[in-house]
Amino acid sequence: MRIVTWNVNSIRARQERLLALLARHRPDVVCLQELKTAAAGFPAAALAEAGYHAAVHGQKTYNGVAILAREAPAEVATGFGDGGDESQARLVTATVGGLAIASAYVPNGKEVGSEKWAYKLAWLDRLAAWVRRRPPAPPLVLGGDFNIAPDARDVASPEVWAGSVLCAPPARAAWEALLAAGLTDAFRLHHDEGGHYSWWDYRQLGFPRNDGLRIDHVLLAAPLAARCTGAFIDRDERKGKLPSDHAPVVIDLA
DNA sequence: ATGGCCAATTTTATTGGA
Numbered sequence: 001m002r003i004v005t006w007n008v009n010s011i012r013a014r015q016e017r018l019l020a021l022l023a024r025h026r027p028d029v030v031c032l033q034e035l036k037t038a039a040a041g042f043p044a045a046a047l048a049e050a051g052y053h054a055a056v057h058g059q060k061t062y063n064g065v066a067i068l069a070r071e072a073p074a075e076v077a078t079g080f081g082d083g084g085d086e087s088q089a090r091l092v093t094a095t096v097g098g099l100a101i102a103s104a105y106v107p108n109g110k111e112v113g114s115e116k117w118a119y120k121l122a123w124l125d126r127l128a129a130w131v132r133r134r135p136p137a138p139p140l141v142l143g144g145d146f147n148i149a150p151d152a153r154d155v156a157s158p159e160v161w162a163g164s165v166l167c168a169p170p171a172r173a174a175w176e177a178l179l180a181a182g183l184t185d186a187f188r189l190h191h192d193e194g195g196h197y198s199w200w201d202y203r204q205l206g207f208p209r210n211d212g213l214r215i216d217h218v219l220l221a222a223p224l225a226a227r228c229t230g231a232f233i234d235r236d237e238r239k240g241k242l243p244s245d246h247a248p249v250v251i252d253l254a
Numbered sequence: 255a256t257g258g259c260c261a262a263t264t265t266t267a268t269t270g271g272a
Contacts, residue, residue: 009260009261009271010260010261010262012261012262013260013261013262034271036261036262037262060262060263061261061262061263061269061270062262062269062270062271108270108271108272109272110270110271110272116270147271147272161272164272165272166272199272200256201259201271201272202258202259202260202271203258203259203260204258204259205256205257205258206258206259207256207257208255208256208257208258209256209257210256213272215272235256236256238256239255239256240256242260243256244260245259245260245271245272
């Protein structure tokens with residue numbers, strides 16, 4: 001079973017690239033982030049034509065997440081359902097093929113110390129609490145843009161980003177809390193070295209210089225980590241005209 | 255070549271992204 005997560009930075013701007021990605025990798029499940037459109041603007045018909053059902057949690061202009069699947073997603077839910085703020089479309093969950101799938105768009109946080117930074121950390125606390133309280137079955141696949149570079153290997157220019165919202169200790173502690181909740185970074189099961197990134201700034205020749213960060217991840221519950229046969233970042237997707245600033249992460253489960 | 259921000263909108267500036 002092949003699962004992809006990708007921050008598309010507007011589903012409408014990326015529709016043709018998404019269809020090409022589906023044809024190239026033939027994934028069973030895709031977690032999408034930053035749709036930047038309400039559900040009415042989601043290209044459901046074109047994706048159905050390509051063979052994919054969609055569970056969409058859209059929002060005008062900002063955020064927006066979705067799960068695509070060859071099999072119809074069941075038990076679709078949005079948000080944490082914890083009584084907290086649900087005004088930002090950042091989490092959609094569903095059951096597909098005996099797996100619990102979640103597509104998450106973690107807040108960026110703008111600047112350490114800002115109001116958005118506090119929102120990011122609170123949102124990550126809610127995410128970890130949600131992971132801890134959900135039942136062990138079906139096992140969880142949590143894919144998304146985490147806006148966290150877990151360690152120095154995940155940053156091309158660590159000194160530049162050290163104090164940023166992607167690398168600051170509280171963000172990395174929130175990542176560790178997700179691991180402590182029983183999840184495993186699928187990519188790190190198969191690659192120990194640094195130099196693999198999933199995001200490059202559009203500005204300042206970020207991609208040609210490979211000045212990137214690894215901030216998009218697939219986290220797996222233990223039974224699925226044991227089944228993960230491969231993981232890679234589809235760096236080629238960042239090339240060419242009108243790319244997203246993020247590259248997709250692809251994982252395979254036996 | 256992988257190339258000097260991009261996308262959406264309350265659009266000809268502003269906001270948010272990371």
